[in-house]
Amino acid sequence: MEKPENKSPWRDPLPRKRADFHVGMAVWLLLAVAAGVGLWGLFSYFPGSLGSQDNQMSFVHGIALLALISSGLLFSRRIEFNNVGRNIAIWIGVAFVLILGYSYQEEIGVAAVRVKSELLPGQPSVHGEGVITLTKGSDRHFHVTGLANGSRINFLIDTGATGIALSPADASRIGIDLSRLEYTRIFETANGRGRGAPWRLDTLSIGPIEFRDVAVTINQADMNGSLLGMSFLDRLGSYEVLGRKMILRQ
Incomplete structure (x- = not known):
């Protein structure tokens, strides 16, 4: 067994x-x-x-x-x-x-900047000291987010505008009392004659590009957004448009 x-x-x-x-x-x-x-x-x-x-x-x-x-x-x-x-x-x-x-960290950084500019056209892409690139938005215009007296403002770059125009809403956002403004400037717009109040910003910056004591006009009528016109572009060292890109150099 x-x-x-x-x-x-x-x-x-x-x-x-x-x-x-x-x-x-x-x-x-x-x-x-x-x-x-x-x-x-x-x-x-x-x-x-x-x-x-x-x-x-x-x-x-x-x-x-x-x-x-x-x-x-x-x-x-x-x-x-x-x-x-x-x-x-x-x-x-x-x-x-x-x-x-x-x-390949440098190449990856450049690719990341390009992706960011495509996904967020209003955010400037910084390329070196005092050089930024903007990407054209879906409305075929260049938009950019800047700082006016330290407050974030969304601007439309308008080469057909003479100066820098702030909307009443943006002016209030940076602490300007609209009731104390004098709308002494008269200008022609696509919608007819308009009025604006002169004002000077302590600082205006787009990415690393910064200007001080900047003359602007605060529009009396409501606007869809604020504008950066030729008076801003003329203060740059240079600017150019290459297809869907706008390059600004201080």
């Missing part, structure tokens, strides 16, 4: 644990060797990278953290090599993407 197999829960599990420990140790040593070779290559390619004490401390902390995390391999009950290989491949891919992004 065959002796029944002993399936007691109190069987000695030490052989299985010892085997798992040996496998974990082998994997850990393999990864340690690979990390050492990689560090040697990095130090050869970037000599003097550990020259400062701060860099040395950061390196020691990183190695200690890596050793602590990877030591879990020594005590893992079962290692699924398929999962380990997949996770390693994922992290290698993440590292590659980060390195690629760092290497």
